[in-house]
Amino acid sequence: MQAHRTSIAGAILTLAAALTLTAAHAAQDGQPGKVSTAIAKATAAVRADKDMKAVLDAHAGLKPKAIEKISVEDARKQPTPADAVNVVLRAKGMPTEPEKLVPGVQSRDTTVKGAAGDLPARIYTPEGAGPFPVVVYFHGGGWVIADKQVYDGGARGIAKQANAIVVSVDYRQAPENKFPAAWDDALATYKWVLENAASFKGDPKQVALAGESAGGNLAVAAAVAARDAGLQKPAHVLAVYPVAQTSLNTESYIENALAKPLNRAMVKWFVGHLTTSEDQLKDPRLSLVDANLQGLPPVTIINARLDPLRSDGAKLEDALKNANVPVERRSYEGVTHEFFGMAAVVQKAKEAQQYAGERLKAGFNPRATQ
Structure with missing residues (x-):
């Protein structure tokens, strides 16, 4: 069959x-x-x-x-x-309230300090006294659309599975704020969390980075920027179907050119609104595979088979290995881009969130896995 x-x-x-x-x-x-x-x-x-x-x-x-x-x-x-x-x-007659779908995780909206001012954010906190490890999370949407509410499922699931606080931030978007505004906000948010984690039951010594799609790119880029700025090394980086390069002619772009909910033409539209010149496509913050990745913390990459960005994940995995960065990648069959936050109704999303949680926990407690 x-x-x-x-x-x-x-x-x-x-x-x-x-x-x-x-x-x-x-x-x-x-x-x-x-x-x-x-x-x-x-x-x-x-x-x-x-x-x-x-x-x-x-x-x-x-x-x-x-x-x-x-x-x-x-x-x-x-x-x-x-x-x-x-x-x-x-x-299915099931509840749609996030708190009922993911019990044991509370959320509250607040602001964090970005590179050019305050940014809306949502903090997800597991049950318990803490302090908890913290995950700085960046949503997807091609740096142009969507927000923390659209990606609530992924961020909330990470908080549950990793037993960690998740700070999901609405970074500045294009075209109102062109490249590299979102990348500047990503680094600023990471720095803010390091400085303020203790105020919301977080452990400032255990801070990881995560994101989906465009946000997966931001998570890796923020780790690079943190290294270059001499900041504390993230405990782990979780990149879910990240954008990792700028060619639209990879195997998976061609194979899934007309896929839903993300297709090749959409990515071109996103990048067109994000950038101001062709030269920016070569910038290592966008084209992560061309960045200096040496010295990064362990990285986990999650991909979907029916996704134009699947090859991006594979290329990023190779680049990280060439830079001697510990990396694991899983590609889930039978699912599409955006599946990760659908754990309430998609089995592979449940499995992917559990895997992400395990990998983040290993990053927070590396000795426990040795």
């Missing part, structure tokens, strides 16, 4: 690659093109796990416009994968 699914998927991928350019020019009114939608649905039908496909179908049912074809203002108003998860939860 698996071999049959693989052969069908291969045929669809061949068709998808052949029709990518045609689909990219279709449906100029902002609606997803009929060709790309059909290919995405057919691919998901044979490649995505059943629970993952349920979320994809729920998202499609919310009728989002193709982000790469609309304005930033409209893109920020589109239904999100988190909205789709809530649709699935309600259909």
Whole structure:
């Protein structure tokens, strides 16, 4: 059965690659093109796990416009994968309140000091007296859209699985704040947490970095920046499907050019709003594989098979190994970009969050794993 699914998927991928350019020019009114939608649905039908496909179908049912074809203002108003998860939860008669989905973790909104002023943030705290290790977390959204609320599932899950405080920050976004504003905020947030962790039951000697997608890039880049600034070395870095390079012609970009909820054209749209010149694409903060990665703490990379960014994770793993940085990477079959925060309804997300928690705990307590 698996071999049959693989052969069908291969045929669809061949068709998808052949029709990518045609689909990219279709449906100029902002609606997803009929060709790309059909290919995405057919691919998901044979490649995505059943629970993952349920979320994809729920998202499609919310009728989002193709982000790469609309304005930033409209893109920020589109239904999100988190909205789709809530649709699935309600259909199952399950609660949608985060506190009920992840018991034992409380959250409160506050502000932290960024590079150019205060930034909105959310602090997730496990039950207990503490002090707890702390994870500085950066959400995804291509540095342009989304916020800590959209990525609540991932941050809250990390707090639960790692038994750690998580500080999720809304860094400045493009195009209002072009590259490298978000990277400056990431370093400033890490520094703020080091200085203030004790005030919210955190252990300032045990601070890690984490993020998803664009935020996964920020987590690694912040570790590099912290090293260069002579700050305390992070206990660990967790990068979930990170952006690690700027070519759109990797194996996974071609294979998943028309994937949902992230496709090749969307990434081009994000980067176009983020940068001001072609030269910035070569900057090692964006192209992590070209950065000096030596001396970084252990890194964990999580990837999804049905994701244009899967090859980014593999390339980053190789670059870290070449720099003698301890690194582990897991790529989860049958799931797409954004799956990590869907633990309430997607089994692979539960497994990935558990793995992330184990890796973070090992970073906080390295002797316990020896």
